[in-house]
Amino acid sequence: MDNSFNIVGKAVIRQDALEKVTGRAKFADDINEPGQLYGVMVRVPTVHATIDEIDYSELLRVKPDSIIVDSTDIKGSKKIGAIRQDQPIFSFDKIVTPGDVIAMLVGESEDELKSLSKKVKIKFTELPALTDPTRSLEPNAPKIHPQYESNLIVHYPLRKGDVEKGFKESDFIHEETYTTQLVEHAYIEPETVLAIPLEGNKGIKIIGSIQNPFTARKVVASVLNWPLTKVRIVQAELGGSFGGKDDTMNILSARAAVAALKIGKPIKIHYSREESILESYKRHPYILKYKVGCMKNGKIIAMKIDILADGGAYSSMSPFVTWRSVVQATGPYDIENVWTDVRAVYTNNPYTGAMRGFGSPQPIFAQESIMDEIAIKLNLTPDEFRRINGFKAGSFTASGQKLENHDVNLLDVLDTAIKETNFTSKWKEYKSKTSFNGYQLDKISDTNAEQLILKKKDYINPNKLLWKGIGLSISYRGCSLGAEGIDAAEAYLSVQNDGSAYLLSGLAENGQGMRTTHSIIAAEVLGISPDKIYYLETDTGLIPDSGPTVASRSTLMGGGAVKAASDILRNRFEDFLRLEWKLKSQSEFIFKDGFVSVNGNPQQKISFSDLCSLAYKNGICLAAIGWYKSPEVNWDEHTGQGSAYFTYVYGCQVAEVTVNIGTGQVYIDKITAVHNPGKVINLLGAEGQVYGGVTQGAGYGLWEQVTTDGGKIRELNFDQYLIPTAKDLKEIKPVFVEGKDVYGAWGGKSLGEPTLELTSAAIANAIRNATGKRFYNLPINLEELLLRRKLFPKDLKRGSS
């Protein structure tokens, strides 16, 4: 631990924790307004159809004063979207996926509205459903959005060197295809929003479980056709997001706002778990084809990658998610010749967008699986092979970016993980023991019924039922938005004359602990305790748009802005003291433990609170705005070349597992997660990110999958969508290797997403080590492990609608 810091790097208790252990924290559904009404959605049980007529006559016959809100109530944009405006607030022309909403009924009793919603008769003409993304680009595939030429949402090529020449010169070629599944964010708090019309034509205030208040504001304003200033978004305590409370919440905010203005009363919408899973976006399933050209000495010289991402029914964040994939698809390896194509396409499946990891867990699963296969072919251990190809300072990425100006400590991170886990000897030992004695794993997939009856040789010696394995994966990750967009953030710090302070940044607290991290940064600079800092609630009316809270940018960008604001104030205080104490202009100060003293003369000191009141009386401005803008990055759309991100972080995870070859169960004994987050600002928060990210990553690797039957979701609640419980991961060990970096606050970069992206690949490699078999399709669940395929019920137990 760095001794030059007072607070940074130590375990600091979250600022909002007190409210949260007493039940006083207000999540969106805990907030009510007098006279509020509820909104209940009207959907159609179909996957793909044109809407011919929406008939409210029966509804109005049963309840003549029904309040109906639909697309005809929208004065501004009827369809929205970050890049393509393809997603309707209320569907009016087509249904493209079962979560689509036609109208909203408004009233006092949700129960009554739910039964009334069945009275809305929608006439529609079914269209052929497109649920297989590999068919999306076929000429005769049904077009999901006829206004676009094809079902292609985006195509990113990346061309470096001459890949065909590279393959020709290679000693051998290794080719494999991997697939990943659709998964749900599964935040425990379902979506809720409350829209309150403000009196006196002051606009509308929206409180909700909203991840990106500024994006929500933009959407609501465009739907209402209002200036941004008339829409105020206030973020309630957020019960988890992981990238998931963005588009869905923007749309719910817009629906609530339209209804609230139509009726002149506050409107609340809150979703059940089923509605949440039905309508919210998910993680993209990928099909990943890799072809690798390698030399006998272990050097990779060419890599060709073809990735197809299922964007589902709307484009949403697909263009951004898949862009990260194209940048990082080779993994952290210096390869001379690279040819990558990443495409995202429309289908009628649930739409996909941002989720923690954001286009990286999929390629990492494929690329790290392949790295192990090649290592085994070459008779190298996984770490030896990675050392040959892994990034070092000065290496070039697939996009031709030279890695410099930051600590390129990938191999340090790798070595730390290897030592920490005693990897190499375990890996060799488990590998040598592996065999499926007398148990014909692949054969029992035969549907020939008698073959399912085990023969003597199929029975496993009870002492050989459980096999141990160890596996690793490594990654590099571009920090923040990169060449995806403008990247800057603001923070506002206002010190009061008693030495306490208000802090607010333009990024949002999504449960990750950002407020605490930011408070630590300000407290460190001013030498006060973090609990002297009061974090204001995120309100779009109070702070400039700082872009979305995504891409693990809250520490790097938000932290950079907070540091900037704090430094401005500290400089002001120092100037003031030099005058006040008549010191030389080069004299320095120590801000520590609530006191400010002259460096070298500890006797000359003043408490921070006295300093504040003194400065205030002398007319010094005690508030400051800090701004942090990322260095320039660039990208060539045609060749996929450029400096994609201004800095990167590196990680390595090691999974130790036990595989039950009788049942296909995989028990996770230990995950060791070694990460370089730049500088650790809050140890407790950083470790928390690791525990949580690894656990989500393990769920992704082994259990979680949203499946559809003709486009309709099977797993609509936590009885069927299985996320890890307290018993599923035995041990998680976070290890931090800090880098020496210049960006953000003392080099504090990103951690939230790297923790998740590596786990499934490490587990897959551990399973390979245990069983001697490679598994190509996530999740590696019971059936996948024993049969190499998934089994699904033929009927929907609980329908999608």
Add this chain to the structure above:
Amino acid sequence: MIINFKINGKETLINLTKNKRLIDLLRDDLKLTGTKEGCSIGECGACTVIVNGKAVNSCLVLAQQVDECDVITVEGLAEGNKLSELQQNFLKYGAIQCGFCTPGMLMSAYALFLENPTPSREEIETAIEGNLCRCTGYKPIIQAITSTVSGE
């Protein structure tokens, strides 16, 4: 139907005008919004409260069923302004991220201690197996509960 029960130590009379679940009684009628609803089918544990000393999912209990019962919710854990040791340890060990699962987790742990003041690690894991948390990976929660046992 009139039901008479103790909520966080206070005798309460409620005239139930319609059938509802315990969670609705707590959140809507008594404004005790600390208890959360995450799934409504008994799978997530966010709605966990204590009825007669036992942890239950308040989304699976009818309001009528707590007549003459003793109900404790997260709002009843602290004594006045002083946090219980369990609550303090949740703070200390980082057992809280978004905090949505926290009330349910606390109630499950509290119920465990009512029954077994010195639970083992496995008993702790079992006590919270019905409480889903998507943020913390459970480890800090288990540590907070363990430390409450050992009085660390």
Add this chain to the structure above:
Amino acid sequence: MIPQFKYYRPKSINELKSILGDMQDNSRILAGGTDIVPGFIQQSSRFTSITNLIDINCIADLKAIKNVDGQVLIGSAITFAEIMKNELIQTHFPLLTKAASTVGSIQIRNRATVVGNFVNNAPCADSVPPLLVYDASIKIISPNGERNIPLNEFLLNPYETQLKKNECVTEIIIPAPKENFIGDFYKLGRRSAVSISRISLAFLMHEENKFIKEFKIASGAITPIGKRFYEIENAFVGKEISSETFMEIASTLGEKVLETTGLRWSTDYKLPVVQQMLYQLLERNVGGISG
């Protein structure tokens, strides 16, 4: 949404009987409520039409586990948590204790009742295989009397039993245990906790001088309803205890399950695994291999 049913809370069996006498079709017994209450919320067709709900939790007789002449009587309001903690059951019917401990979460086990578990007769009811191998029967009362019926006859089809309207199960009766049985309960779920059974089974074996003297085996979750396999039991009585025998038992179970269920979407996985795990279970418990 919760329907506006009429709520009854009898305090005695007699009161229960008189309420049952007045009942119509749309009446249900409420014990744990862990199926019924979410069923309301999800508008499940099995529950939405309920107009009368009879809560049996306040009937002291149904809240008891008694030992009567060696038989154990489990009241129908007894929860899984109460089963787990009961010493009588731990000592004499450990498979039931084990099965109870695998049901849901603590919160569920604190409410859900054993009887409610099989009155619903979902294929995944974890209590059924142990109760079947323990030859449990149940007592049913109605306004006009009572009847006892073996559990395996009571269960008809998935979600269908012999229970008639106006009737209520009041007790499970487990006959006096035989001391020299070895047995086990096995459950396979997708995760380590709180999972629905993919596979569950229970067996009891009485071995004497390396030969099988008595054998009982029952399935859950792999067959449409929990089921005893009498043919297998009889076929292996008198056979020598050996790995070969265990393999034969397991493969025979495979054949019988296939016969009963036919090929379903899950058969490719479940059928080989149930044989494998039965074999492992027999080796571990009877064959003396520690696993």
